[in-house]
Amino acid sequence: DVKVTQSSRYLVKRTGEKVFLECVQDMDHENMFWYRQDPGLGLRLIYFSYDVKMKEKGDIPEGYSVSREKKERFSLILESASTNQTSMYLCARTSSYEQYFGPGTRLTVT
Amino acid sequence: TQLLEQSPQFLSIQEGENLTVYCNSSSVFSSLQWYRQEPGEGPVLLVTVVTGGEVKKLKRLTFQFGDARKDSSLHITAAQPGDTGLYLCAGARQAGTALIFGKGTTLSVSS
Numbered sequence: 642d643v644k645v646t647q648s649s650r651y652l653v654k655r656t657g658e659k660v661f662l663e664c665v666q667d668m669d670h671e672n673m674f675w676y677r678q679d680p681g682l683g684l685r686l687i688y689f690s691y692d693v694k695m696k697e698k699g700d701i702p703e704g705y706s707v708s709r710e711k712k713e714r715f716s717l718i719l720e721s722a723s724t725n726q727t728s729m730y731l732c733a734r735t736s737s738y739e740q741y742f743g744p745g746t747r748l749t750v751t
Numbered sequence: 752t753q754l755l756e757q758s759p760q761f762l763s764i765q766e767g768e769n770l771t772v773y774c775n776s777s778s779v780f781s782s783l784q785w786y787r788q789e790p791g792e793g794p795v796l797l798v799t800v801v802t803g804g805e806v807k808k809l810k811r812l813t814f815q816f817g818d819a820r821k822d823s824s825l826h827i828t829a830a831q832p833g834d835t836g837l838y839l840c841a842g843a844r845q846a847g848t849a850l851i852f853g854k855g856t857t858l859s860v861s862s
Contacts, residue, residue: 645793672847683854684794684839691847699849731793735847738782738801742793 644668645743647732653749660719662746664732672735673715675699675707677728678745684731690715722750754778757840757853764860767829772856774840775822781846783816783823786839788855794839830860 648663666673674689676699686699688707696707704726708716719726727750732743756775764770774783782801786794798807800816800823807814811834813826827834837857841850 650791674849681854684841684850684852686849689849733793738784738843738846739796739799740784740841740843740850741796742786745791745793747791 645732645734645741647730647743647746649746650744651747651749653751654719654722655751656723658719658722658750660722660748660750662717662719662730662732662748664715664717664743666713666715666734668734668736669712670734670736671712673709674733674735674740675705675715675717676731676733677701678731679728687717722748724750726750754851755840755842755853757856759856760854762856762858764830764858766831766860766862768860770827770830770858772825772838772840772858773822774824774842774853776842777821778842778844779820780842780844780851781820782843783820784841784843784850785814785823785825786841788837788839827858830858832860832862834858835860 644667646665671692675687676684678684690696690709706718730746733740784799785797788794798814803818803820805816811828815824837855839855840853
C-alpha cells in the first residue's frame, strides 16, 4: 500500500513566519512533487525533485524553497509566509506513470 | 493557457443517472490519470491509461483514452451518492514527470 504522509493536516501561521511542510514517502522512489490547490485554479506545481539534493522549479516557485536531504523526505519551506500563500498544499511521489498524493496540509496565514 | 480542458466544471444529478466527464487537450500525453478527491483530502488515483484507444473499467466507471492520446473521458453508470466528489484528470508528458492537471469536475449525486 502506497504511503505518502504529510506532517500536518492543518496549520495556522502568522504573516512573516517561516513555515516548514514535511512530506515523507515509504517507497524507494526518487521523484517527489509539491503542489498547491486553490479554488478555480486547480493544482499548480511549486517544486519537484528527481533525486537527493536535487530540486527543480515548477510553475509557481516564488516565495517557496525546498529541501531534499534524504530520498524519502521532501520539505517545502515558506521563507516568510504571506496571506496569499493560504492554500491546500499537496505532496506527491511517482511510480512510473502513476502519481500518489499525501492527505494534504491546509495552511492558513493570518 | 490551460493545457488540459475539463468539462463540465459542475454536474448535479440524481441517483441512477449516467454521466460523462471530458478531458481535452491539443497536446499529446504519454499517459493520463483520473483522480477523485473529497473535501479536505488529497486526490486518490482511480486509473492510469497509457495506450491510445485504451478502455478501462472500474466497477461502474469506464475510462477511455483517445486514439491520438490527446483526450480522455470518464463515464459513470447509475451514479450513486457515494460518487460525489471532485474528479481530476491529469496528463504526463513522460513517465515519472510532473503532471498537468485539468481544473476538475465537481460532481454532486443526490438520492
